[in-house]
Amino acid sequence: EAEVAQSPRYKITEKSQAVAFWCDPISGHATLYWYRQILGQGPELLVQFQDESVVDDSQLPKDRFSAERLKGVDSTLKIQPAELGDSAMYLCASSLGLTANSPLHFGNGTRLTVT
Amino acid sequence: RKEVEQDPGPFNVPEGATVAFNCTYSNSASQSFFWYRQDCRKEPKLLMSVYSSGNEDGRFTAQLNRASQYISLLIRDSKLSDSATYLCVCGGFKTIFGAGTRLFVKA
Numbered sequence: 001e002a003e004v005a006q007s008p009r010y011k012i013t014e015k016s017q018a019v020a021f022w023c024d025p026i027s028g029h030a031t032l033y034w035y036r037q038i039l040g041q042g043p044e045l046l047v048q049f050q051d052e053s054v055v056d057d058s059q060l061p062k063d064r065f066s067a068e069r070l071k072g073v074d075s076t077l078k079i080q081p082a083e084l085g086d087s088a089m090y091l092c093a094s095s096l097g098l099t100a101n102s103p104l105h106f107g108n109g110t111r112l113t114v115t
Numbered sequence: 116r117k118e119v120e121q122d123p124g125p126f127n128v129p130e131g132a133t134v135a136f137n138c139t140y141s142n143s144a145s146q147s148f149f150w151y152r153q154d155c156r157k158e159p160k161l162l163m164s165v166y167s168s169g170n171e172d173g174r175f176t177a178q179l180n181r182a183s184q185y186i187s188l189l190i191r192d193s194k195l196s197d198s199a200t201y202l203c204v205c206g207g208f209k210t211i212f213g214a215g216t217r218l219f220v221k222a
Contacts, residue, residue, distance in 0.1 A: 033210070042119075042202055042212035043159065056209060091158055101147045104210060106158035 006092050006107035014115055018080035021110045024073070025094030031055075033104060034067055034077050035091040043091055049075065082114045118142055119205050121213040129221055132193045136216045138203030139185045147206040148179055150188050152199045153215065159202055162188075193220045 035043035095102035148165035
């Protein structure tokens with residue numbers, strides 16, 4: 001079964017440092033999502049791409065977070081500078097289409113710890 | 116008010132029991148609904164889609180009530196391996212996740 005690839009699996013960084021996460025969606029999936037999940041809570045959407053265009057980034061803290069999907073395939077999420085409150089699981093997901101009828105397929109996630 | 120609300124539980128049930136979870140959503144324009152399963156410290160995985168007519172997959176049954184804006188998940192003959200967090204998901208322009216309901220199935 002095709003999978004969404006994410007790296008790294010774990011990242012420990014000091015506050016004020018920069019950190020980046022990478023995601024490669026399932027081949028052919030036009031829509032890519034970055035979610036943040038704090039322990040005990042549901043995933044919260046940070047940014048959604050349709051091909052290389054941002055569809056929704058209303059919940060992305062743009063003063064420190066940035067995301068890109070330059071060629072409409074893989075994507076990078078960056079945090080600079082990292083803060084203690086950014087410690088969470090960062091999940092990438094992809095789906096076939098823009099409509100919400102397409103279920104999301106998640107990668108293994110990147111667990112970020114900011115010290 | 117959260118867009119998608121779930122009882123966080125935990126639900127503690129013995130093996131073989133039947134357990135049901137409900138989820139309410141506030142956006143009447145929501146078009147699609149799913150249940151995801153998430154094991155501890157793992158990624159969410161699609162359990163099943165929820166259709167207006169209701170649908171069943173083995174021991175799992177999902178129902179949608181658009182008038183009351185809630186969806187439900189019924190698990191029959193619970194197994195130890197069903198222990199997980201169950202996430203309710205509503206899709207429209209945005210895909211919104213509930214906070215999840217924790218289930219513990221005990222021997």
